[in-house]
Amino acid sequence: MRILIVEDEPSLGRQLKTTLEQNGYAVDLSVDGEDGHFMGSTEDYDAVILDLGLPEIDGLTVLGMWRKEGRKFPVLVLTARDSWSDKVAGLDGGADDYLAKPFQTEELIARLRALIRRASGNSSSELIAGDVRLDTRSGRVTLAGEPVKLTAQEYKLLSYLLHHKGKVVSRTELIEHIYDQDFDRDSNTIEVFVTRIRKKLGADVITTIRGLGYSLDEPSSAAASKA
Incomplete structure:
Protein backbone atom coordinates (compact mmCIF):
# COMPACT_ATOMS: atom_id res chain seq x y z
CA MET A 1 0.00 0.00 0.00
CA ARG A 2 1.33 3.46 -0.91
CA ILE A 3 0.94 6.16 1.75
CA LEU A 4 1.55 9.90 1.56
CA ILE A 5 2.65 11.72 4.72
CA VAL A 6 2.34 15.51 4.71
CA LYS A 17 8.05 7.19 7.23
CA THR A 18 10.52 4.73 8.73
CA THR A 19 7.90 3.09 10.95
CA LEU A 20 5.39 2.66 8.13
CA GLU A 21 8.05 1.26 5.81
CA GLN A 22 8.99 -1.24 8.50
CA ASN A 23 5.32 -2.24 8.56
CA GLY A 24 5.32 -2.97 4.83
CA TYR A 25 4.05 0.31 3.36
CA ALA A 26 5.55 2.24 0.47
CA VAL A 27 5.77 5.82 1.76
CA ASP A 28 6.22 9.28 0.22
CA LEU A 29 6.93 12.26 2.49
CA SER A 30 6.13 15.93 1.91
CA VAL A 31 6.97 18.78 4.31
CA ASP A 32 4.62 21.56 3.18
CA GLY A 33 1.09 22.04 1.92
CA GLU A 34 1.95 23.14 -1.60
CA ASP A 35 4.14 20.14 -2.35
CA GLY A 36 1.77 17.81 -0.49
CA HIS A 37 -1.18 19.03 -2.53
CA PHE A 38 0.74 18.45 -5.77
CA MET A 39 1.74 14.91 -4.78
CA GLY A 40 -1.81 14.01 -3.71
CA SER A 41 -3.20 15.47 -6.93
CA THR A 42 -0.85 13.58 -9.23
CA GLU A 56 2.65 27.36 2.34
CA ILE A 57 -0.91 25.98 2.36
CA ASP A 58 -2.64 24.81 5.55
CA GLY A 59 -3.85 21.24 5.82
CA LEU A 60 -7.58 21.98 5.77
CA THR A 61 -7.18 23.96 2.57
CA VAL A 62 -5.16 21.15 0.99
CA LEU A 63 -7.81 18.64 2.00
CA GLY A 64 -10.58 20.78 0.55
CA MET A 65 -8.67 21.16 -2.72
CA TRP A 66 -8.21 17.41 -3.03
CA ARG A 67 -11.89 16.73 -2.45
CA LYS A 68 -12.92 19.37 -5.00
CA GLU A 69 -10.57 17.69 -7.47
CA GLY A 70 -12.32 14.37 -6.88
CA ARG A 71 -9.49 12.72 -4.95
CA LYS A 72 -11.19 10.03 -2.88
CA PHE A 73 -8.31 8.43 -0.96
CA PRO A 74 -8.91 8.19 2.80
CA VAL A 75 -7.26 10.95 4.84
CA LEU A 76 -6.14 10.68 8.46
CA VAL A 77 -5.74 14.17 9.90
CA LEU A 78 -2.81 14.38 12.29
CA THR A 79 -2.50 17.59 14.30
CA ALA A 80 -1.75 19.27 17.61
CA ARG A 81 -5.18 20.92 17.47
CA ALA A 100 -4.32 14.42 17.93
CA LYS A 101 -0.66 14.79 18.86
CA PRO A 102 0.95 13.33 20.85
CA PHE A 103 -0.15 9.86 19.81
CA GLN A 104 0.90 6.22 20.00
CA THR A 105 2.35 4.91 16.76
CA GLU A 106 0.46 1.64 17.18
CA GLU A 107 -2.83 3.53 17.24
CA LEU A 108 -1.94 5.46 14.09
CA ILE A 109 -1.08 2.25 12.24
CA ALA A 110 -4.30 0.59 13.43
CA ARG A 111 -6.37 3.56 12.26
CA LEU A 112 -4.53 3.54 8.93
CA ARG A 113 -5.25 -0.15 8.42
CA ALA A 114 -8.93 0.44 9.18
CA LEU A 115 -9.15 3.36 6.74
CA GLY A 121 -15.10 -2.24 1.15
CA ASN A 122 -13.69 -4.51 3.87
CA SER A 123 -15.05 -4.05 7.37
CA SER A 124 -13.16 -6.94 8.97
CA SER A 125 -9.44 -7.12 9.76
CA GLU A 126 -9.45 -10.50 8.00
CA LEU A 127 -9.33 -10.53 4.20
CA ILE A 128 -10.75 -13.75 2.76
CA ALA A 129 -10.86 -15.41 -0.63
CA GLY A 130 -11.93 -19.05 -0.54
CA ASP A 131 -9.60 -20.94 1.81
CA VAL A 132 -7.10 -18.09 1.87
CA ARG A 133 -7.19 -15.75 4.86
CA LEU A 134 -4.95 -12.77 5.62
CA ASP A 135 -5.13 -11.09 9.02
CA THR A 136 -4.11 -7.45 8.56
CA ARG A 137 -3.45 -7.03 12.29
CA SER A 138 -1.02 -9.91 12.74
CA GLY A 139 0.18 -10.30 9.16
CA ARG A 140 -0.72 -13.99 9.37
CA VAL A 141 -1.72 -15.83 6.19
CA THR A 142 -3.46 -19.20 6.28
CA LEU A 143 -4.68 -21.70 3.69
CA ALA A 144 -7.55 -23.91 4.89
CA GLY A 145 -6.54 -23.02 8.46
CA GLU A 146 -2.88 -23.89 8.02
CA PRO A 147 -0.28 -21.10 8.30
CA VAL A 148 1.59 -20.18 5.12
CA LYS A 149 4.89 -18.33 5.21
CA LEU A 150 5.21 -15.55 2.65
CA THR A 151 8.10 -13.18 2.03
CA ALA A 152 7.51 -9.48 2.70
CA GLN A 153 7.04 -8.73 -1.01
CA GLU A 154 4.74 -11.71 -1.56
CA TYR A 155 2.65 -10.54 1.40
CA LYS A 156 2.39 -7.00 0.00
CA LEU A 157 1.23 -8.26 -3.38
CA LEU A 158 -1.31 -10.68 -1.91
CA SER A 159 -2.61 -8.03 0.50
CA TYR A 160 -3.15 -5.50 -2.27
CA LEU A 161 -5.03 -8.01 -4.43
CA LEU A 162 -7.17 -9.07 -1.46
CA HIS A 163 -8.00 -5.44 -0.69
CA HIS A 164 -9.18 -5.17 -4.31
CA LYS A 165 -10.80 -8.59 -4.57
CA GLY A 166 -12.85 -9.07 -7.72
CA LYS A 167 -11.15 -6.21 -9.57
CA VAL A 168 -8.54 -6.41 -12.31
CA VAL A 169 -5.32 -4.84 -11.08
CA SER A 170 -2.72 -3.92 -13.68
CA ARG A 171 0.96 -4.70 -13.30
CA THR A 172 1.67 -0.95 -13.27
CA GLU A 173 -0.79 -0.40 -10.42
CA LEU A 174 0.80 -3.15 -8.37
CA ILE A 175 4.26 -1.65 -8.87
CA GLU A 176 3.06 1.85 -7.95
CA HIS A 177 1.31 0.74 -4.78
CA ILE A 178 3.70 -1.82 -3.27
CA TYR A 179 7.17 -0.69 -4.30
CA ASP A 180 9.34 2.37 -3.77
CA GLN A 181 9.55 4.91 -6.57
CA ASP A 182 13.03 3.78 -7.63
CA PHE A 183 11.81 0.23 -8.36
CA ASP A 184 12.82 -1.08 -11.79
CA ARG A 185 9.46 -1.15 -13.60
CA ASP A 186 10.89 -3.13 -16.50
CA SER A 187 11.76 -6.12 -14.33
CA ASN A 188 9.61 -9.25 -14.16
CA THR A 189 9.46 -9.22 -10.36
CA ILE A 190 5.64 -9.06 -10.23
CA GLU A 191 5.35 -12.14 -12.42
CA VAL A 192 7.88 -13.98 -10.24
CA PHE A 193 6.01 -13.19 -7.03
CA VAL A 194 2.65 -14.18 -8.55
CA THR A 195 4.15 -17.55 -9.50
CA ARG A 196 5.54 -18.03 -5.98
CA ILE A 197 2.20 -17.15 -4.35
CA ARG A 198 0.42 -19.66 -6.60
CA LYS A 199 2.86 -22.36 -5.55
CA LYS A 200 2.16 -21.65 -1.88
CA LEU A 201 -1.59 -20.97 -2.01
CA GLY A 202 -2.79 -22.80 -5.11
CA ALA A 203 -2.71 -22.24 -8.87
CA ASP A 204 -6.23 -20.76 -8.89
CA VAL A 205 -5.69 -18.10 -6.23
CA ILE A 206 -4.59 -15.38 -8.68
CA THR A 207 -6.02 -15.13 -12.17
CA THR A 208 -4.13 -13.54 -15.04
CA ILE A 209 -6.31 -11.40 -17.28
CA ARG A 210 -4.15 -11.32 -20.38
CA GLY A 211 -3.22 -7.83 -21.48
CA LEU A 212 -4.86 -6.25 -18.43
CA GLY A 213 -3.33 -7.58 -15.22
CA TYR A 214 -4.30 -9.80 -12.32
CA SER A 215 -7.45 -10.57 -10.38
CA LEU A 216 -8.08 -12.35 -7.09
CA ASP A 217 -11.61 -13.57 -6.45
CA GLU A 218 -13.54 -16.41 -4.92
CA PRO A 219 -12.49 -19.65 -6.66
CA SER A 220 -15.92 -20.22 -8.22
CA SER A 221 -15.88 -16.84 -9.97
CA ALA A 222 -12.41 -17.02 -11.52
CA ALA A 223 -12.83 -17.07 -15.28
CA ALA A 224 -9.61 -16.28 -17.04
CA SER A 225 -6.39 -17.96 -18.08
CA LYS A 226 -3.44 -18.50 -15.78
CA ALA A 227 0.02 -17.26 -16.69
Missing part, protein backbone atom coordinates in the same frame (compact mmCIF):
# COMPACT_ATOMS: atom_id res chain seq x y z
CA GLU A 7 4.07 16.66 7.90
CA ASP A 8 6.28 19.72 8.44
CA GLU A 9 8.02 18.50 11.60
CA PRO A 10 11.15 16.86 10.08
CA SER A 11 11.86 14.41 12.91
CA LEU A 12 8.23 13.26 13.16
CA GLY A 13 7.91 12.94 9.39
CA ARG A 14 11.05 10.81 9.14
CA GLN A 15 10.00 8.70 12.12
CA LEU A 16 6.56 8.01 10.64
CA GLU A 43 -0.35 10.21 -7.50
CA ASP A 44 -2.90 7.53 -6.59
CA TYR A 45 -2.37 6.87 -2.88
CA ASP A 46 -4.11 4.25 -0.75
CA ALA A 47 -4.24 6.69 2.18
CA VAL A 48 -2.84 10.05 3.31
CA ILE A 49 -1.65 11.21 6.72
CA LEU A 50 -2.14 14.99 6.74
CA ASP A 51 -1.01 17.54 9.31
CA LEU A 52 -3.19 20.65 9.57
CA GLY A 53 -0.55 23.20 10.61
CA LEU A 54 1.44 23.21 7.38
CA PRO A 55 3.51 25.99 5.80
CA ASP A 82 -7.33 18.75 19.72
CA SER A 83 -10.40 20.85 20.46
CA TRP A 84 -13.77 19.46 19.39
CA SER A 85 -14.28 22.36 16.95
CA ASP A 86 -11.03 21.55 15.14
CA LYS A 87 -12.05 17.89 14.91
CA VAL A 88 -15.42 18.87 13.45
CA ALA A 89 -13.74 21.21 10.95
CA GLY A 90 -11.39 18.46 9.84
CA LEU A 91 -14.09 15.83 9.45
CA ASP A 92 -16.47 18.24 7.73
CA GLY A 93 -13.63 19.25 5.44
CA GLY A 94 -13.37 15.72 4.07
CA ALA A 95 -11.13 13.87 6.54
CA ASP A 96 -11.94 10.24 7.30
CA ASP A 97 -10.35 10.09 10.74
CA TYR A 98 -8.63 12.36 13.24
CA LEU A 99 -5.67 11.75 15.56
CA ILE A 116 -7.60 1.33 3.94
CA ARG A 117 -9.88 -1.64 4.64
CA ARG A 118 -13.01 0.49 4.64
CA ALA A 119 -11.96 2.32 1.48
CA SER A 120 -11.79 -1.03 -0.32
Whole structure:
Protein backbone atom coordinates (compact mmCIF):
# COMPACT_ATOMS: atom_id res chain seq x y z
CA MET A 1 0.00 0.00 0.00
CA ARG A 2 1.33 3.46 -0.91
CA ILE A 3 0.94 6.16 1.75
CA LEU A 4 1.55 9.90 1.56
CA ILE A 5 2.65 11.72 4.72
CA VAL A 6 2.34 15.51 4.71
CA GLU A 7 4.07 16.66 7.90
CA ASP A 8 6.28 19.72 8.44
CA GLU A 9 8.02 18.50 11.60
CA PRO A 10 11.15 16.86 10.08
CA SER A 11 11.86 14.41 12.91
CA LEU A 12 8.23 13.26 13.16
CA GLY A 13 7.91 12.94 9.39
CA ARG A 14 11.05 10.81 9.14
CA GLN A 15 10.00 8.70 12.12
CA LEU A 16 6.56 8.01 10.64
CA LYS A 17 8.05 7.19 7.23
CA THR A 18 10.52 4.73 8.73
CA THR A 19 7.90 3.09 10.95
CA LEU A 20 5.39 2.66 8.13
CA GLU A 21 8.05 1.26 5.81
CA GLN A 22 8.99 -1.24 8.50
CA ASN A 23 5.32 -2.24 8.56
CA GLY A 24 5.32 -2.97 4.83
CA TYR A 25 4.05 0.31 3.36
CA ALA A 26 5.55 2.24 0.47
CA VAL A 27 5.77 5.82 1.76
CA ASP A 28 6.22 9.28 0.22
CA LEU A 29 6.93 12.26 2.49
CA SER A 30 6.13 15.93 1.91
CA VAL A 31 6.97 18.78 4.31
CA ASP A 32 4.62 21.56 3.18
CA GLY A 33 1.09 22.04 1.92
CA GLU A 34 1.95 23.14 -1.60
CA ASP A 35 4.14 20.14 -2.35
CA GLY A 36 1.77 17.81 -0.49
CA HIS A 37 -1.18 19.03 -2.53
CA PHE A 38 0.74 18.45 -5.77
CA MET A 39 1.74 14.91 -4.78
CA GLY A 40 -1.81 14.01 -3.71
CA SER A 41 -3.20 15.47 -6.93
CA THR A 42 -0.85 13.58 -9.23
CA GLU A 43 -0.35 10.21 -7.50
CA ASP A 44 -2.90 7.53 -6.59
CA TYR A 45 -2.37 6.87 -2.88
CA ASP A 46 -4.11 4.25 -0.75
CA ALA A 47 -4.24 6.69 2.18
CA VAL A 48 -2.84 10.05 3.31
CA ILE A 49 -1.65 11.21 6.72
CA LEU A 50 -2.14 14.99 6.74
CA ASP A 51 -1.01 17.54 9.31
CA LEU A 52 -3.19 20.65 9.57
CA GLY A 53 -0.55 23.20 10.61
CA LEU A 54 1.44 23.21 7.38
CA PRO A 55 3.51 25.99 5.80
CA GLU A 56 2.65 27.36 2.34
CA ILE A 57 -0.91 25.98 2.36
CA ASP A 58 -2.64 24.81 5.55
CA GLY A 59 -3.85 21.24 5.82
CA LEU A 60 -7.58 21.98 5.77
CA THR A 61 -7.18 23.96 2.57
CA VAL A 62 -5.16 21.15 0.99
CA LEU A 63 -7.81 18.64 2.00
CA GLY A 64 -10.58 20.78 0.55
CA MET A 65 -8.67 21.16 -2.72
CA TRP A 66 -8.21 17.41 -3.03
CA ARG A 67 -11.89 16.73 -2.45
CA LYS A 68 -12.92 19.37 -5.00
CA GLU A 69 -10.57 17.69 -7.47
CA GLY A 70 -12.32 14.37 -6.88
CA ARG A 71 -9.49 12.72 -4.95
CA LYS A 72 -11.19 10.03 -2.88
CA PHE A 73 -8.31 8.43 -0.96
CA PRO A 74 -8.91 8.19 2.80
CA VAL A 75 -7.26 10.95 4.84
CA LEU A 76 -6.14 10.68 8.46
CA VAL A 77 -5.74 14.17 9.90
CA LEU A 78 -2.81 14.38 12.29
CA THR A 79 -2.50 17.59 14.30
CA ALA A 80 -1.75 19.27 17.61
CA ARG A 81 -5.18 20.92 17.47
CA ASP A 82 -7.33 18.75 19.72
CA SER A 83 -10.40 20.85 20.46
CA TRP A 84 -13.77 19.46 19.39
CA SER A 85 -14.28 22.36 16.95
CA ASP A 86 -11.03 21.55 15.14
CA LYS A 87 -12.05 17.89 14.91
CA VAL A 88 -15.42 18.87 13.45
CA ALA A 89 -13.74 21.21 10.95
CA GLY A 90 -11.39 18.46 9.84
CA LEU A 91 -14.09 15.83 9.45
CA ASP A 92 -16.47 18.24 7.73
CA GLY A 93 -13.63 19.25 5.44
CA GLY A 94 -13.37 15.72 4.07
CA ALA A 95 -11.13 13.87 6.54
CA ASP A 96 -11.94 10.24 7.30
CA ASP A 97 -10.35 10.09 10.74
CA TYR A 98 -8.63 12.36 13.24
CA LEU A 99 -5.67 11.75 15.56
CA ALA A 100 -4.32 14.42 17.93
CA LYS A 101 -0.66 14.79 18.86
CA PRO A 102 0.95 13.33 20.85
CA PHE A 103 -0.15 9.86 19.81
CA GLN A 104 0.90 6.22 20.00
CA THR A 105 2.35 4.91 16.76
CA GLU A 106 0.46 1.64 17.18
CA GLU A 107 -2.83 3.53 17.24
CA LEU A 108 -1.94 5.46 14.09
CA ILE A 109 -1.08 2.25 12.24
CA ALA A 110 -4.30 0.59 13.43
CA ARG A 111 -6.37 3.56 12.26
CA LEU A 112 -4.53 3.54 8.93
CA ARG A 113 -5.25 -0.15 8.42
CA ALA A 114 -8.93 0.44 9.18
CA LEU A 115 -9.15 3.36 6.74
CA ILE A 116 -7.60 1.33 3.94
CA ARG A 117 -9.88 -1.64 4.64
CA ARG A 118 -13.01 0.49 4.64
CA ALA A 119 -11.96 2.32 1.48
CA SER A 120 -11.79 -1.03 -0.32
CA GLY A 121 -15.10 -2.24 1.15
CA ASN A 122 -13.69 -4.51 3.87
CA SER A 123 -15.05 -4.05 7.37
CA SER A 124 -13.16 -6.94 8.97
CA SER A 125 -9.44 -7.12 9.76
CA GLU A 126 -9.45 -10.50 8.00
CA LEU A 127 -9.33 -10.53 4.20
CA ILE A 128 -10.75 -13.75 2.76
CA ALA A 129 -10.86 -15.41 -0.63
CA GLY A 130 -11.93 -19.05 -0.54
CA ASP A 131 -9.60 -20.94 1.81
CA VAL A 132 -7.10 -18.09 1.87
CA ARG A 133 -7.19 -15.75 4.86
CA LEU A 134 -4.95 -12.77 5.62
CA ASP A 135 -5.13 -11.09 9.02
CA THR A 136 -4.11 -7.45 8.56
CA ARG A 137 -3.45 -7.03 12.29
CA SER A 138 -1.02 -9.91 12.74
CA GLY A 139 0.18 -10.30 9.16
CA ARG A 140 -0.72 -13.99 9.37
CA VAL A 141 -1.72 -15.83 6.19
CA THR A 142 -3.46 -19.20 6.28
CA LEU A 143 -4.68 -21.70 3.69
CA ALA A 144 -7.55 -23.91 4.89
CA GLY A 145 -6.54 -23.02 8.46
CA GLU A 146 -2.88 -23.89 8.02
CA PRO A 147 -0.28 -21.10 8.30
CA VAL A 148 1.59 -20.18 5.12
CA LYS A 149 4.89 -18.33 5.21
CA LEU A 150 5.21 -15.55 2.65
CA THR A 151 8.10 -13.18 2.03
CA ALA A 152 7.51 -9.48 2.70
CA GLN A 153 7.04 -8.73 -1.01
CA GLU A 154 4.74 -11.71 -1.56
CA TYR A 155 2.65 -10.54 1.40
CA LYS A 156 2.39 -7.00 0.00
CA LEU A 157 1.23 -8.26 -3.38
CA LEU A 158 -1.31 -10.68 -1.91
CA SER A 159 -2.61 -8.03 0.50
CA TYR A 160 -3.15 -5.50 -2.27
CA LEU A 161 -5.03 -8.01 -4.43
CA LEU A 162 -7.17 -9.07 -1.46
CA HIS A 163 -8.00 -5.44 -0.69
CA HIS A 164 -9.18 -5.17 -4.31
CA LYS A 165 -10.80 -8.59 -4.57
CA GLY A 166 -12.85 -9.07 -7.72
CA LYS A 167 -11.15 -6.21 -9.57
CA VAL A 168 -8.54 -6.41 -12.31
CA VAL A 169 -5.32 -4.84 -11.08
CA SER A 170 -2.72 -3.92 -13.68
CA ARG A 171 0.96 -4.70 -13.30
CA THR A 172 1.67 -0.95 -13.27
CA GLU A 173 -0.79 -0.40 -10.42
CA LEU A 174 0.80 -3.15 -8.37
CA ILE A 175 4.26 -1.65 -8.87
CA GLU A 176 3.06 1.85 -7.95
CA HIS A 177 1.31 0.74 -4.78
CA ILE A 178 3.70 -1.82 -3.27
CA TYR A 179 7.17 -0.69 -4.30
CA ASP A 180 9.34 2.37 -3.77
CA GLN A 181 9.55 4.91 -6.57
CA ASP A 182 13.03 3.78 -7.63
CA PHE A 183 11.81 0.23 -8.36
CA ASP A 184 12.82 -1.08 -11.79
CA ARG A 185 9.46 -1.15 -13.60
CA ASP A 186 10.89 -3.13 -16.50
CA SER A 187 11.76 -6.12 -14.33
CA ASN A 188 9.61 -9.25 -14.16
CA THR A 189 9.46 -9.22 -10.36
CA ILE A 190 5.64 -9.06 -10.23
CA GLU A 191 5.35 -12.14 -12.42
CA VAL A 192 7.88 -13.98 -10.24
CA PHE A 193 6.01 -13.19 -7.03
CA VAL A 194 2.65 -14.18 -8.55
CA THR A 195 4.15 -17.55 -9.50
CA ARG A 196 5.54 -18.03 -5.98
CA ILE A 197 2.20 -17.15 -4.35
CA ARG A 198 0.42 -19.66 -6.60
CA LYS A 199 2.86 -22.36 -5.55
CA LYS A 200 2.16 -21.65 -1.88
CA LEU A 201 -1.59 -20.97 -2.01
CA GLY A 202 -2.79 -22.80 -5.11
CA ALA A 203 -2.71 -22.24 -8.87
CA ASP A 204 -6.23 -20.76 -8.89
CA VAL A 205 -5.69 -18.10 -6.23
CA ILE A 206 -4.59 -15.38 -8.68
CA THR A 207 -6.02 -15.13 -12.17
CA THR A 208 -4.13 -13.54 -15.04
CA ILE A 209 -6.31 -11.40 -17.28
CA ARG A 210 -4.15 -11.32 -20.38
CA GLY A 211 -3.22 -7.83 -21.48
CA LEU A 212 -4.86 -6.25 -18.43
CA GLY A 213 -3.33 -7.58 -15.22
CA TYR A 214 -4.30 -9.80 -12.32
CA SER A 215 -7.45 -10.57 -10.38
CA LEU A 216 -8.08 -12.35 -7.09
CA ASP A 217 -11.61 -13.57 -6.45
CA GLU A 218 -13.54 -16.41 -4.92
CA PRO A 219 -12.49 -19.65 -6.66
CA SER A 220 -15.92 -20.22 -8.22
CA SER A 221 -15.88 -16.84 -9.97
CA ALA A 222 -12.41 -17.02 -11.52
CA ALA A 223 -12.83 -17.07 -15.28
CA ALA A 224 -9.61 -16.28 -17.04
CA SER A 225 -6.39 -17.96 -18.08
CA LYS A 226 -3.44 -18.50 -15.78
CA ALA A 227 0.02 -17.26 -16.69
